[in-house]
Amino acid sequence: MSNQSHTQSNSISGRAAIVGLGATEFSKNSGRTELKLAMEATLQALRDAGIDPSEVDGFCSYSVDKVPEYEIARLLGAPDIKFFSQIPHGGGAACAPVMHAAMAVATGIAKTVVVYRAMNERSWYRFGSGSYGFGATPFFENVNYGWYMPHGLHTPAAWVGMFARRYMHEYGATSEDFGRVSVAVRDFAATNPNAFFYGKPITLEEHQASRWICEPLRLLDCCQESDGAVAMIITSVERARDLKQKPVIIKAAAQGLADGQQIMTSFYRNDIAGLPEMGLVARQLWEQSRLTPSDIQTAVIYDHFTPFVLPQLEEFGFVKRGEAKDFVRAGHHARGGLLPINTHGGQLGEAYIHGMNGIAEGVRQVRGSAVNQVPDVHNVLVTAGTGVPTSGLILGNA
Known part of the structure; x- marks a missing residue:
């Protein structure tokens, strides 16, 4: 099927585009409210696109974002908002607001949609700290946590550590392989002036010497806690x-919730060495875009851990299954490799803005304006958080 005939089908492939990009600085103490951060990023994105704020008629963000769309609309002077949605599951949302915005645009529901994420998740509170007050809020998800928190599985690092240990057992991956990521x-963050760890590369030896957080995860296997906003x-x-x-x-956009899915544990599954929800997203992205892995020049792979x-x-x-360790041992994911990954520094090196800063890097790579620009970029894969219901995008040029 040709791209032209494909885009005339019910698919959203090729029908919407990202035309403006804005971001604040990334820090550990922004010194201002999340609303102010969101407004700064949104106004910058509108200026970047050359669109007047009054033209905005849609918003999409994460359900965990504390900045309501109605307040941004009021401050922008956008009078008639025809579309607004929020996506759950934390970082698993990441790419989905762009997907929802693309659907709204493709169907004519809205013409100008702002996608944003603003957070003070270092200075205001510690995201993923393990202290959530679940006992006072006995909703389904919180009661569900009660089955495993008494056994010490309190934090995202502990939950991912469980998956990681099984993956190591199944496929022979090592802590050094995680360190190579x-x-x-x-290394990419070290040459990105906007990255928190600008000018601060690490060695594999330094990774291996970093303290344990929850075996097999070391400190340098874990993403940052950050303040900032992207729109x-x-x-x-x-x-x-x-x-x-x-x-x-936006050549493809998808969400995925696979069989036996739970938030960060998925105890009902027979196998926790894979990520079937991301496999579901992958199948949809390849089908929508009519692309294959060989058509991707660089990828933004969600790296919370x-x-x-x-x-x-x-x-x-x-x-192939179990061979990613060999891929990273060969350096194919690194600078100058076959598939450079997270050229902005990722959430480990640039900032943890719940994946929205990763989508921004995908935009810059397609535009040709990235600080660590990969040559001849036509298509970029972007993924969202893993271990939870998730999402993904393929961005490219016309």
Whole structure:
């Protein structure tokens, strides 16, 4: 099927574009409210696109974002908002707000949609600290946590550690393999002036010497806690051609919730060495875009914890099951490799803005404006959080 005939089907592929991009600095203490951060990023994205704030008629963010769309609309002076949605599951949302925005634009529900994420998850509170007050809020998800928190599984690191240990047992991956992921993204962060760890690369030896958080995870296997905001503007491909920036086409967008899924544990599954929800996303992205792994020049792989980078490479078919360790041992994920991953430094090296800063890097790579620009980028894969219901995107040029 040709791309033209494909885009005329019910698919959203090729019908919407990211035309504006904005971000605050990334820090450990922003010194301002999350609303102010969101507004700064949104106004910057609108200026980047050359779109007046009054033209905004849609919003999409995460259900955990504390900045309501109605307040941004009021402050922008956007009078008539026709579309708004929020996506649950924390970092698993990441790519889904862009997907929802693309659907709204493709169906004519809205014309100019702002996607945003703003957070003070270092200075205001410690995200993923293990202290959640679940006992006072006995909703389903919180009661569910009661089955395993008494046994010490309190934090995201502990939950991912359980998956990682099984993956190591099944496929022979080692702590050094996880470290190779961390070393490569910190190398990219070291040359990115916007990264928190700008100028601070690490060695594999330093990774191995970093303290244990929850075996097999060391400190340098874990993403940052960050303050900051990122926003982007989505509109139709037709309109995008007349705007300031090179359009970044949304070639595919998908969400995935697989059999036996639970948040970060999935105890009902027979096998926790893979990420079937990401496999479901992968199948949809390849089908929508009519692309294959060989068509991707660079990828933004959600790196909240290094062990989950490896099975994502497998779920998308860049390597066979169990062979991601060999991929990273060969350095194919690093600077100058076959598939450079997280060229902005990722959530380990740039900032943890729940994956929204990763989508921004995908936009920059397609535009050709990334600080660690990969040559001849036509298509970029972006993934969202793993261990939870998740999402993904393929961004590219026209």
